Amino acid sequence: MQHPAFEEVTVHHHQTDDKSFKKKIIKTTVILSIITIVELGLGLLMYALDLPDDLRRLMLKGVIIILSLAKAYFIVSIFMHLGDEIRNMILTIVIPLLLFIWFILAFIIDGNSYKNLRNKYDKHFQERTMEKKDVKELLKKPGGKE
Amino acid sequence: MSTQATVHQTKWWSGGKSPFNLEYGKLMMWYFLMSDAFTFGAFLISYGSIRFSQNYWPNPNVVFDSAPGIHGGAPLFFVSIMTFILIVSSVTMVLAVHEGHKGNRQGVIKWLAWTIVGGLAFLSCQAWEWHHLITGEHAVLVNGQVELWGQNMSHNPWGPVVEGVTYHGHHVTTPGPVAFGGYFFGITGFHGFHVFSGVIINIIMLVMAQKGVFDRRGHYLMIEKAGLYWHFVDLVWVFVFLCFYLI
Numbered sequence: 110m111q112h113p114a115f116e117e118v119t120v121h122h123h124q125t126d127d128k129s130f131k132k133k134i135i136k137t138t139v140i141l142s143i144i145t146i147v148e149l150g151l152g153l154l155m156y157a158l159d160l161p162d163d164l165r166r167l168m169l170k171g172v173i174i175i176l177s178l179a180k181a182y183f184i185v186s187i188f189m190h191l192g193d194e195i196r197n198m199i200l201t202i203v204i205p206l207l208l209f210i211w212f213i214l215a216f217i218i219d220g221n222s223y224k225n226l227r228n229k230y231d232k233h234f235q236e237r238t239m240e241k242k243d244v245k246e247l248l249k250k251p252g253g254k255e
Numbered sequence: 256m257s258t259q260a261t262v263h264q265t266k267w268w269s270g271g272k273s274p275f276n277l278e279y280g281k282l283m284m285w286y287f288l289m290s291d292a293f294t295f296g297a298f299l300i301s302y303g304s305i306r307f308s309q310n311y312w313p314n315p316n317v318v319f320d321s322a323p324g325i326h327g328g329a330p331l332f333f334v335s336i337m338t339f340i341l342i343v344s345s346v347t348m349v350l351a352v353h354e355g356h357k358g359n360r361q362g363v364i365k366w367l368a369w370t371i372v373g374g375l376a377f378l379s380c381q382a383w384e385w386h387h388l389i390t391g392e393h394a395v396l397v398n399g400q401v402e403l404w405g406q407n408m409s410h411n412p413w414g415p416v417v418e419g420v421t422y423h424g425h426h427v428t429t430p431g432p433v434a435f436g437g438y439f440f441g442i443t444g445f446h447g448f449h450v451f452s453g454v455i456i457n458i459i460m461l462v463m464a465q466k467g468v469f470d471r472r473g474h475y476l477m478i479e480k481a482g483l484y485w486h487f488v489d490l491v492w493v494f495v496f497l498c499f500y501l502i
Contacts, residue, residue, distance in 0.1 A: 117273040119265055130353060138346050145342070149335050152501040154332060156316035170502040177497040181490055188349050188486045197267060198275040200280075201382070202289055209296055216300045220307030228310065238310040 120195075135185045142174050151176075284480045289485045291449075295491050298445065299498050302438040313413035315500045318406070321387055334500050337380045338492065341450075344373025346458075352482040355475030358463055360469040361429050363478060367461045368433055370485065374454040381447050385440070394422035408436045439499060446495050449488045456481050 151173050160166040191199060220235035228235045267274040275282055315331070322333035333443050347369040354362030392403040393412035401422050404412040414431035421427060460481045469475045 117271075117275055118278055119272050122278070132354075134346060134349055138342065141342050142339070143334070145338055148329055148497075148501055152331060156314065173501050174497065177493050180493045183494065184345065184486055184490045188345055189483055195267070195276045196362075198277060198285075199305065201275065202285055205289060206292065208293075212296060213300055213303070215306050216304040220304035222307040224310065235310065238259075 133187065137183050141180055141183055144180050148173050148176050269396060278455060281480055281483070284483050288483060291487065292491075295442075295445070295494070298438075298442050299494060302442065302498060303440065305432075305434045309434075311415055311429050311432065313411070313435055318388075318413050319384075319500060321391075323383060329459050332379065333384065334496065337377055337384075340373055340377045340380065341489050341492050344377070345486055347373060348482050348485045352479050353474075355469070355478040358470070358475065360467070363464045363469075363475060364461060367457055367464065367478070370452055371417065371457050371461065374457065374485075375449055377450055378391055378447060378454070381424065381443065381450075385443075390440075394425055394427045396420070396427050401427060404430075406436055406439075408440065409433060411435045442495060443499070446488070446491055449491065453481075453485050453488050456484060 151169055155169050156164060160169070191202065265272075267276070273279075273282070277285075300443065317330070319329050320330040320336055322329055322336075325332070347366045351363050351366035351370060354366060383415075388406040391405050393405070394401050395404045395410075395412045395414070396402075396417050404410045406412060411431035411433050412428060413435065414429040417427045418430060460478055463469060463477065464475075
């Protein structure tokens, strides 16, 4: 269908072929659902195994993050049709988003460093927030909380 | 492919046409969504930064383990329903946009209506979840005494469990990090506000389609823009779901 009101648009590349379109949408929906179920499975696995905060837990979380990024890719590329746009258009959206790499790393590292500094210099903070607690002390001492 | 050939031969920057092969409104919608992505990104990164600065953070499997009629013991069950509702409403929106390409008014109306139903269902679920968190009562050990706390902006009952102490057969915890409530309600609330405004936009689109406004214009490009917004809401939920419920 030509859009008479938008002659600045050069190429109309939206397919109206019903069959292949429906197929593509169903396929994407199934992929998104499966990824979500796998994510939930991994999240519950983390809980069921009661993993300590070690490398294995971190790796599971990494897998879940990668799966979420895959989901985001499918939503943006297929549902939002960004994959059908021309290269210039794709790049003008995607390149600014690269800023997130710095954004995430900088602030996560900052938060982590703040924790380490506080644990080192503010023993009260560490005692108050660490998971292992002396039960008797908690029950006895009024003013145990800040 | 003739389309492919045109794409390669076109001098995009020679003027008189959109160098991005998009009409103005849709391009601006993309840029708005990009800036909105940074807004959400800033919120979520701030949450991550605070979370990394704490020695202890509540386990989502413990916090979100109830659903209507299920009191505990069903971790992530309710939120996965919410996630599927949003995915399905995204699919119905794709179908509405597709019917718009074909200029099929009845098809647009049908799928837009289903999208609105999905959005309202999601909002209802979120309302229940908030209500449940705020009004729930959990035994928390404060100054050597048990107090009953709900999850709100100033209280967090999801601290470490105190071993060997029970209160009417329930676990007793110490207070958890207060920041949890503010971030959870702030970010899911901001997302819920996007869903809400998306529903409003879709209702306006539905009325306009019903009245034949798009038929008179000769195109359904407004539906495409509303669709982009709606998919973005779904996209943000992927990351809210990731940050608050999964990891």
